[in-house]
Amino acid sequence: QVQLVESGGGLVQAGGSLRLSCVASGRTFSTYIMGWFRQAPGKGREFVAAVSSTGSSTRYADSVKGRFTISRDNARNTVYLQMNSLKPEDTAVYYCGAGGVRLSTYRGNYAYWGQGTQVTVSS
Numbered sequence: 687q688v689q690l691v692e693s694g695g696g697l698v699q700a701g702g703s704l705r706l707s708c709v710a711s712g713r714t715f716s717t718y719i720m721g722w723f724r725q726a727p728g729k730g731r732e733f734v735a736a737v738s739s740t741g742s743s744t745r746y747a748d749s750v751k752g753r754f755t756i757s758r759d760n761a762r763n764t765v766y767l768q769m770n771s772l773k774p775e776d777t778a779v780y781y782c783g784a785g786g787v788r789l790s791t792y793r794g795n796y797a798y799w800g801q802g803t804q805v806t807v808s809s
Contacts, residue, residue, distance in 0.1 A: 688712050688784045688798040695780060695803030698772055702807070706767040708782035708800055716740075716760040719785045721796055722767045724778035724805075731781065733791040735767060745789040750776075772807045779804050 694706040706722070721736040735756035736745045744756050755768040765782055780803050783796030790796070 688714065688718065690782050690784060690798055690800035692780065692782050692800040692803040695805045697806045697808065700772060700774055700807055700809050702772050703768070703770045704772065704805060706769065706780055706782075706803060706805075708765045708767075710763045710765075710784065712763075715763040715784075717786075719787065719789060719796075720756075720758055720765040721783045721785065721790070722756060722765075722780060723783060723793055723796075724776075724780045725802075726775075726778040729778075731793050733793070734780070736789040736791070737765060738789060743789060745791070747791070769805070772805075774807045774809045777805060777807050 689711040692708045722734040723731045724734050725731040737756045737758050741758045753771045758765040782800050784798040785796035787795040
């Protein structure tokens with residue numbers, strides 16, 4: 687069992703930056719693939735980024751490639767999402783998920799989810 691708690695969301699102007707954090711409970715964090723997804727009002731939950739259990743491999747959605755960076759610190763049971771050059775279309779609730787299928791973009795492959803953190807980008 688893994689419990690995830692996201693933080694770091696907020697209101698930012700277009701072009702600004704935010705860093706999201708997701709802290710996991712339990713001693714098995716380092717065995718999980720970790721992913722970030724987001725859900726805008728009226729839309730489904732979409733893949734943003736994923737990182738391998740060791741942090742050596744990453745994967746990004748085309749819409750955020752070059753602007754967002756996912757990383758993890760297994761000693762702190764934490765995964766991060768650094769978001770730069772934010773756009774109004776990045777506005778969504780951001781969720782972190784823990785899963786076991788390599789860098790999957792499919793939400794069904796993530797077994798555990800946090801409660802989400804709101805990111806709002808004003809134009």
